Amino acid sequence: MITVFFTAYSPDGLIYFRGSQDNGDFISLELRNGSVVFKFYLGGESSVVVQSKKKSYNDGRTHTIRAIRTKQEGALQVDSEADRVTLTAPGANSALNVGDGNHFVGGVPASFNISKWERFDIQWRGFFGCISSVKPSQFNELDLDNPVRSQRKQPGCLMDGDRLHTTDRVIGFPHPGYFVVSGISMNTNSSLAFDFRTREANATLLFQSSRLATYHRREREASEGQGYLAFYLYQGYLVAHLGTDPAQRSKLVTLRTDAKLNDGHLHAVFLSRDGETVRLIVNDRLVANGTLSETAEIGSPRAQMFIGGFPDKVKPTSTEIPSSVPMIGCISDIYLNFKRVPLIPEVHNATIGMCKLEDPRPHAEEPLQADSGGESRRTADRLSVQLAAPTVELRGSMQVVNGPFSVQAMGSNLVLVPTRPPPEMNTDAPTDAPTDEEPTTTIEEATTQPTVPSPTCIAPPHRTSDKPGAARFGLSKRSHFRVTFPRKEDISYETFSLSFSFRTSKPNGMLWVWANYKNYTRYFNMSLAEGRLELTIKGSNNTMVMRIQEGLLDDNEWHTVKINKADKELRLQVDDLSTTEKKVPKAGVVRKRMFVGGIAPEHERLLLGRNPEWKFPNFDGCISDFVLDGITYDLLTPKNFARDVVPCVQPTPASYVHEGGYFTFNRIQYQGDVIQLGVEFRSGKANGWILALLQSNYTATRVGLRLISGKILFEVVIDGVKKYVHDYDSTDAPTCDGQWHHISVTLDGKKDEFITIFDGARVPIRLDGTLSRDDFAKLKTLPLHVGGLAENAISNLGEDSQKGDSSLQGCFGRLQAGGADLAFESARRSNKVLLRECYYEDKTN
Structure with a gap:
């Protein structure tokens, strides 16, 4: 032992x-x-x-x-x-x-x-x-x-108290998460400092507000003190708010940098409050200062400070932090009044002591050190293993989980770089003279280049789930799976046993529904209600609700539900919590089918019409190990029984777009007459939109980048006139081979050229005055679509829609627009997507 x-x-x-x-x-x-x-x-x-x-x-x-x-x-x-x-x-x-x-x-x-x-x-x-x-x-x-x-x-x-007081200084966010610590207070003679590094254009850094009730404490309480502080990145610029009322200028100061800081390098932030003067210093340079006439102390140690993001149940107001996109990167060395703030999380979904990546084993050349004496304040606990300054032994290229990146040493730093050449979004290098390595083509030559037959597409291999066969529900509001029974004798609503596991971060959702579907007057409905399990049995004459009050189940951990029904008795159990057993009404339900994760869309209107008190949306999370009367059901197949259900995986750097899915962003801020777009993608489909600039209700003016029969088509259309069309095809690296690819396009009005880079191959093409300054002005006002288009846009495209192939089903990694990284979390609208959940297998080369 x-x-x-x-x-x-x-x-x-x-x-x-x-x-x-x-x-x-x-x-x-x-x-x-x-x-x-x-x-x-x-x-x-x-x-x-x-x-x-x-x-x-x-x-x-x-x-x-x-x-x-x-x-x-x-x-x-x-x-x-x-x-x-x-x-x-x-x-x-x-x-x-x-x-x-x-x-x-x-x-x-x-x-x-x-x-x-x-x-x-x-x-x-x-x-x-x-x-x-x-x-x-x-x-x-x-x-x-x-x-x-x-x-x-x-x-x-x-x-x-009962928590470990870590001496570490680094918090890593390799995927969207959060780190919640006790709050701070700032009077008129105080300072706050921290370091950060990220490549995300939009990211939450630090936030504390008296308006937020405390999270995950045994007794929820309103935050003491008053006012709020916020540090976040917006389009790469650092923004800081400090004040007591965002609606009154005299009670709020807003400071921001004049340069973008999402370059992946370490940046030092220092905010000081000296009387009415508030100063923002970044990298030892004063970048902004302002006046805050409010002299009250802001914040309280009994409040909570959120670092890097927010739990799902915490919703800060947009007036206090307009952009609450979670951070991907690192925050370290938080100091209040020149004293380090200890990293003692009340709750966290982050990594302490590691930034981005580290090798699983220590550096070979680091000497083994003799033990040093401990501080007198330490307890009798004898061993503390720290990673405050981790060293990394690089063995070639290491792969990020499900992302096309590797770690490389740059001097004394480790940087994250694409394993394929990164998108070249900045075209400062001269390209007006052709070279042997980089031939320049005219528009006429480009549009008449010979093409080869499209390759056979290969579906990307899937990642291994944390539970074999786990199914991810929630891609759409109508996501569900239908379990069917060929014969009525196969199932009985009077005697049956059911068990399954689930995990979710959402407090409400239907897990399992069995009903008489013609009118929904009798049913079994197992759902989450405000994080607790609730089973409703509705019979002809009465209704019974069984609730498991112990523990909240929306913690994104796996939980197992078991039901055993014998005649009028029903026993319900969750995990190792106490068992609930009651006599229940007779629910004469249909013995042909039941629904998992929600109900079919054609049932929704009927259900709500008969049961206006119904309060449960379809489930948003993962379900596995669905066993009914000893038979295990696969919730992913057959596909015609599943609607918007995919394999379940842990968070990944890349995001997933399903059939019919897309991301839509507001208009991008470009620099001059230069339109720059780039993205990493992985798909096994031959047809679908990768990127597009267009208005859904007027598609006659657009910039499009899509796959048609496995080939990339780039087009620029102005008021229905195709100003530029270019087919890009590579037999060496077919685009629907299930591998990661990356493409960027640049329309440069000043240099009168178009540049495409596909997997590192750079091809500049002269525009020869094809696009006017007015054309550029029109294109720069268009919203950006990634991964697909909405139905009305496809309808307006008509014959150009390529038979309704609106979405390039697959995974999308680093996205760039206007020369800066763009976070998928900042999309204005999305449909049938999974943020940071790509179920395709990681790269292996």
Whole structure:
């Protein structure tokens, strides 16, 4: 048995490992996505992986692991018997032979050879948190104060109440998230400073407001103090608000930079309040100052400060922060009045101690350091593994999760770059003279280039879900799956059993509906209502509602529901919470079909007409393991039973556009007579729109970039006249091959040329005066569409719509317009899309 006491904020990390380099036997404890995982290998076919039920053990609180191996049986218990799992390894071996192998706690050094265990998918990534005790049963408690060697480890752990007080300074947002800490206050003699880096044009940095009730505290309370502060990026510019009333100029000061800061570099922000003067200093340069006549203290330590974004249930007012797009990037070194603000999250969906990416193992050349003495304020907890200044061992190109990027070293910094050449949005380099490497073509030559037959399209492989077969509902308001039964004898509404798992961040939604669909006077309806599970059984004469009051279930964690009905009795259970059992009305429902995740659109009007009290939208989240009377149903197939349902995955850098989907943005701010657009995309479709500038109600003037029969077509149309059309086709890199591609186009009125870059191949073409200054003025006023067009736009295009292929179903990565990055979260309108949820497999080259 191994007993470990630990405290962590990192969702992943190695807690303990011991193995033999000779025979490969090992035993390990890991954190993976917030769960505790116990693994061992006994040789041959005898291995086991035991995972805890809960996935929230990276909450900064102290937890106790008991991992017990009895021959081939592995038992894992975390904290209490409520989270205890036991599994038995296959095979004949029953002895663990690790010889005199070292005990590794919190990680392994770079020099440690892990090749023996690569097939076991061990989480070698360094643990971030505190380990106070490790007790293997056959040894004395490990002396964590005096290890043989250590790296990036500090003695002792400082606790703030029941939460770990981290000494780290960095918060990473590799995907949309948030980090909530206790609030601050600023009087007329105070300052606030922090650093950040991002490539997003729009991003939330810091926000605190007395108007917001506290989030995720046991007792919700109005924030004390008054006023608000906000730091955010808008179109790349840093904007800061400080005041007590956004409606009165005398009680609010707004400062902004004169340069864009979304360049991926580190920027230092310093805001000072000195009497009525408020100054904004960025990178040691005064960029703006203003007057705030309001002298009241702004904010309160009892309030909450939101860093990097907001939880789904927190909705700040647009008058206080006009752009609340979540950040992708890093924030670090927050100081109030020249004292560092400790990063003790009340709730978080972010990474502490890491910015963007880091290698799973420490840098090989970093020396192993002797332990130093701890501070007197620290508790008896003995080991604190920190990643305040992580080093990275680069092994070639590392892939971002589901994104076409890699990490490269630039001096002492790590930067995120596309694995394919990035879109060239700035055409400052001279292109008026042709060269051998870059031939220049005229418009006449470009439109008469020979083309080759379109390639066979290949569907991109899918990513592995965190639950096999999990289905993602919510692409549209009418998303659902229909479970059908060929014979009435296959199902009975009087006696049945049902179980499934779900996860969502939305408080309301229909999970399962079974009814008499002609009039909806009798039904079973299982839904989430304000985050709690609610099962309604409506019979001919009366209605009963069963509610699970324990715990909110809209925490985006997996929860399991079980129903057992026998005659008039129905038993309902969620996870390991208490079971509810009641006598229920007889609901004579149709025995041909039931709905999962919502209802069919043709039923919606009838349902609301008969039941105006119905308050549940279709479900927005993931459902898996749907088992009815012992039979498991695949919620993704057959496709004709599913509407707007796709595989479920964890958040990714790229966003997904479904059939009929699109993003629409407001008009872009361009520089002069230069129209610049670029995007990364991945699709297996031969037809669909990639980018377009047009008004949906008047498509005769447009800029279009789309796939037709696997070839890219770029066109410029002014008042129905095609001023420019260009086919781009590459047999070496077909565009519908299921791989990541990236394309950018630039119309430069001043240089009188058009430039296209596809996967790094740059082709400039002279416009020869085809587009006038008035033409450019018209095009610059048009909204931007990405991934597809709305139905009315397709209808107005007529024959040019290419048989209704409006959307390029697939995933879209980095988007650029007007020379700057554009976040998909800032779209004015979207349809059938998933923000930061691309279910296509990651790149492998």
